[in-house]
Amino acid sequence: MVETLEIRLHGRGGQGGVTCAKILASVYARLGFHVQTFGDYAGERSGAPVRAYTRVSRKPILNRNKVYEPDHLVILDANLLGPEALAGLVPGGSLLINSPEDPGSLGGRFPGHPLGVLDATAIARRHGIGTRSLVIVNTTIAGAFVRMQDLPLEELEKAYRSLGLLSNFPAAKEAFETVRVLGEGTGTAADSGIRDTEPASPPPSEVEPLVTHKESPPTGLKTGSWRTQVPAYVETLAPCNAWCPAGNDVVGFVQAIARDRVEEAASILARTTPFPGVCGRVCPAPCMEGCNRREYDGAVRIRGLERWVADRFPARRPEVQPSPAPRRFAVVGSGPAGLTASWTLARLGHRVVLFERGPLLGGVLRTGIPPYRLPREVLDREIGGILDLGVETRTSFDLDRNGLEDLRAEFDAILLATGLQSLRGLDLEGGDLPGVRQGIGFLEERNSGVLPPLRGRVLVLGGGNTAMDCARSALRAGAESVIVAYRRSLEEMPAIREEIEEAREEGVELRECLAPAAFLGNGRVEAARLEKMVLGDPGEDGRRRPVPTGEFLTVACDSVLLALGQSAKTSILPEGAGIEGGRVTGLPEGAPVYCAGDFATGEGTVTHAIGDGRRMAQRALLALGEELEVFERPDRTQAVPITDIRLDHFSKAPPGEERRRTDAARLHPDLEVNLGLESPLEAHRCFSCGHCTFCDTCLVYCPEGIVRRAEDGYELDYSYCKGCGICVEECPRRAMEMRT
Numbered sequence: 001m002v003e004t005l006e007i008r009l010h011g012r013g014g015q016g017g018v019t020c021a022k023i024l025a026s027v028y029a030r031l032g033f034h035v036q037t038f039g040d041y042a043g044e045r046s047g048a049p050v051r052a053y054t055r056v057s058r059k060p061i062l063n064r065n066k067v068y069e070p071d072h073l074v075i076l077d078a079n080l081l082g083p084e085a086l087a088g089l090v091p092g093g094s095l096l097i098n099s100p101e102d103p104g105s106l107g108g109r110f111p112g113h114p115l116g117v118l119d120a121t122a123i124a125r126r127h128g129i130g131t132r133s134l135v136i137v138n139t140t141i142a143g144a145f146v147r148m149q150d151l152p153l154e155e156l157e158k159a160y161r162s163l164g165l166l167s168n169f170p171a172a173k174e175a176f177e178t179v180r181v182l183g184e185g186t187g188t189a190a191d192s193g194i195r196d197t198e199p200a201s202p203p204p205s206e207v208e209p210l211v212t213h214k215e216s217p218p219t220g221l222k223t224g225s226w227r228t229q230v231p232a233y234v235e236t237l238a239p240c241n242a243w244c245p246a247g248n249d250v251v252g253f254v255q256a257i258a259r260d261r262v263e264e265a266a267s268i269l270a271r272t273t274p275f276p277g278v279c280g281r282v283c284p285a286p287c288m289e290g291c292n293r294r295e296y297d298g299a300v301r302i303r304g305l306e307r308w309v310a311d312r313f314p315a316r317r318p319e320v321q322p323s324p325a326p327r328r329f330a331v332v333g334s335g336p337a338g339l340t341a342s343w344t345l346a347r348l349g350h351r352v353v354l355f356e357r358g359p360l361l362g363g364v365l366r367t368g369i370p371p372y373r374l375p376r377e378v379l380d381r382e383i384g385g386i387l388d389l390g391v392e393t394r395t396s397f398d399l400d401r402n403g404l405e406d407l408r409a410e411f412d413a414i415l416l417a418t419g420l421q422s423l424r425g426l427d428l429e430g431g432d433l434p435g436v437r438q439g440i441g442f443l444e445e446r447n448s449g450v451l452p453p454l455r456g457r458v459l460v461l462g463g464g465n466t467a468m469d470c471a472r473s474a475l476r477a478g479a480e481s482v483i484v485a486y487r488r489s490l491e492e493m494p495a496i497r498e499e500i501e502e503a504r505e506e507g508v509e510l511r512e513c514l515a516p517a518a519f520l521g522n523g524r525v526e527a528a529r530l531e532k533m534v535l536g537d538p539g540e541d542g543r544r545r546p547v548p549t550g551e552f553l554t555v556a557c558d559s560v561l562l563a564l565g566q567s568a569k570t571s572i573l574p575e576g577a578g579i580e581g582g583r584v585t586g587l588p589e590g591a592p593v594y595c596a597g598d599f600a601t602g603e604g605t606v607t608h609a610i611g612d613g614r615r616m617a618q619r620a621l622l623a624l625g626e627e628l629e630v631f632e633r634p635d636r637t638q639a640v641p642i643t644d645i646r647l648d649h650f651s652k653a654p655p656g657e658e659r660r661r662t663d664a665a666r667l668h669p670d671l672e673v674n675l676g677l678e679s680p681l682e683a684h685r686c687f688s689c690g691h692c693t694f695c696d697t698c699l700v701y702c703p704e705g706i707v708r709r710a711e712d713g714y715e716l717d718y719s720y721c722k723g724c725g726i727c728v729e730e731c732p733r734r735a736m737e738m739r740t
């Protein structure tokens with residue numbers, strides 16, 4: 001038995017009747033029904049009568065005929081009310097008419113039929129839908145239909161949201177509230193509205209004349225062999241996933257939040273990173289640079305959402321997969337790369353001993369990043385999750401060449417993740433004056449609880465995150481004023497934008513295109529001589545080079561903090577050793593040595609170090625004979641471009657703001673300044689590039705009705721698919737493609 005509810009719409013070209021039929025189908029689809037919807041094509045020129053059809057059923061719909069005996073008629077233009085429009089309306093079938101007339105005066109014409117009347121044209125005009133000459137009533141009258149059939153208005157709102165029609169919803173709501181109804185409703189599809197469409201009596205054996213239309217069993221007219229392509233569901237690389245150096249499944253976790261599954265989002269993140277709380281605070285978020293929404297109305301605040309998840313579902317101890325051949329690894333350096341490598345190895349059942357030069361674990365996360373940006377409880381919590389896997393630690397361990405050979409004798413493989421330990425200095429006049437010092441040393445003292453006295457005017461040289469951390473920490477250490485001088489323009493400062501903004505808010509003065517030339521003072525620094533720069537041609541890194549002008553200025557200061565960059569200290573490697581693909585070459589016989597994170601790549605961000613730590617641990621295992629897939633950075637050129645996103649399906653909405661502390665405690669050295677997103681609603685801004693959200697658009701738009709819900713998505717009945725590609729064209733997010 002097939003149970004179906006059939007709707008026929010009569011309108012004129014330009015009124016949007018076909019779209020109205022799709023909207024109604026969309027609402028029923030959201031309620032869990034199978035739907036089919038299509039219009040009469042080729043007759044849609046403006047003003048010409050147009051019909052459109054929607055079928056709703058609890059079972060897959062195989063009937064592909066037009067609707068000849070409708071349960072509901074929707075008349076978008078009352079002038080079309082005539083025998084043709086009324087033909088076949090089933091006994092008790094309802095009418096919904098767009099007319100300014102009183103239903104009482106119309107009701108007499110349709111005895112036995114529930115009747116709804118509204119002036120949809122006036123409502124749509126009031127809401128500015130269409131133009132002065134052509135008012136489009138489809139989205140308005142849909143509201144009245146929903147009211148007549150007792151369907152939930154909120155499902156109509158959701159359908160408008162997913163179809164990109166949300167701006168028309170207020171008119172639909174007004175129609176919902178003001179439609180005048182005579183007679184009993186025919187009930188909803190969920191109860192009595194759906195009827196048995198199987199012929200009550202066997203079909204007549206004689207051939208019917210062409211003009212006689214009868215409801216018929218499914219047509220046997222399969223597509224045959226003339227189709228050249230068929231649609232298929234695909235998963236395409238999302239730009240955020242391609243850009244995240246840690247390899248996080250960004251679209252996966254953001255969409256899980258959008259579906260209210262925050263715990264699932266935490267599990268998705270836990271597949272690739274032990275540091276969602278850290279990255280949710282201090283990552284420069286290259287994922288947001290790649291985000292397709294960036295060009296539309298601002299990137300999705302992915303970093304803030306990552307933090308949202310981590311703060312609610314802190315990383316728990318993941319399952320350890322026992323290894324059939326456990327190995328012993330020494331990981332040297334407990335920054336983000338070393339900790340992630342340890343986490344990767346320990347999760348796969350290997351024994352890890354983690355060596356750290358300092359007294360506490362965390363490397364640059366602890367010594368370089370101030371607590372007002374990364375609270376220590378967050379860092380300790382996430383490091384604790386790694387140690388819970390059984391990772392052993394040896395702190396206050398300083399590695400040299402001989403020590404490396406000892407480790408090679410004791411372990412099956414060594415991973416070096418000692419970060420960037422050589423500081424870039426300045427060989428300038430006055431560079432050795434008291435008061436001129438490395439910013440990293442200053443931060444290490446501050447972050448370990450030693451509070452070096454810092455008074456008066458502080459000049460910070462540099463433009464990266466270390467420079468911003470120095471400047472803001474200097475304010476917290478009691479400096480009267482802080483100036484940051486950078487040799488390129490402010491736009492080219494490599495520091496995270498938010499940190500630059502926060503530094504400014506706190507009173508740090510940023511000066512661009514100035515390079516240090518000398519430090520002046522008598523027994524202690526009193527001023528710095530800075531040379532003015534202009535920007536020249538782009539260098540190898542794509543950034544415009546600073547070019548000296550020969551013009552100078554003097555800035556008075558009591559302290560100078562140098563934040564000019566760091567490099568790897570390779571002196572722990574033996575003479576003649578090299579690094580190829582992360583593996584140290586030219587070593588005497590013994591356990592292999594791999595390099596991870598900044599020590600190997602110098603990329604200088606937490607997220608790069610996390611991705612590299614995981615990759616190098618996996619490469620080491622692969623080389624030792626373990627079968628596993630090694631994480632490699634995806635090819636960004638394969639990511640879904642914004643030109644493949646149907647932007648007309650999405651309303652513009654500015655990114656959600658992260659809240660910042662503005663109270664008197666703003667300059668407290670330990671209290672976090674950024675308080676995170678207020679809500680996870682930001683996740684709803686995500687287009688879900690290349691990943692199906694089960695929005696039903698393909699199902700609603702397929703003119704052949706061959707898209708059906710399946711247990712884990714949709715299935716396509718290729719026997720009837722004409723290969724028109726409308727579903728692929730309409731998919732808002734490139735989760736379908738045509739295949740030969």
Ligand code: SF4
Pocket residue numbers: 243244245246247248250279280283284285286287288302303306607
């Ligand atoms: S780690 Fe950084 S780049 Fe990756 S998803 Fe998180 S914020 Fe984005």
Ligand code: SF4
Pocket residue numbers: 238239240241250251254290291292293300302685686687688689
């Ligand atoms: S819109 Fe969503 S899926 Fe697309 S790039 Fe941005 S975060 Fe990723």
Ligand code: SF4
Pocket residue numbers: 233691692693694695696697698699730731732733734735736
């Ligand atoms: S139209 Fe919607 S349901 Fe269909 S493939 Fe695209 S995202 Fe998935």
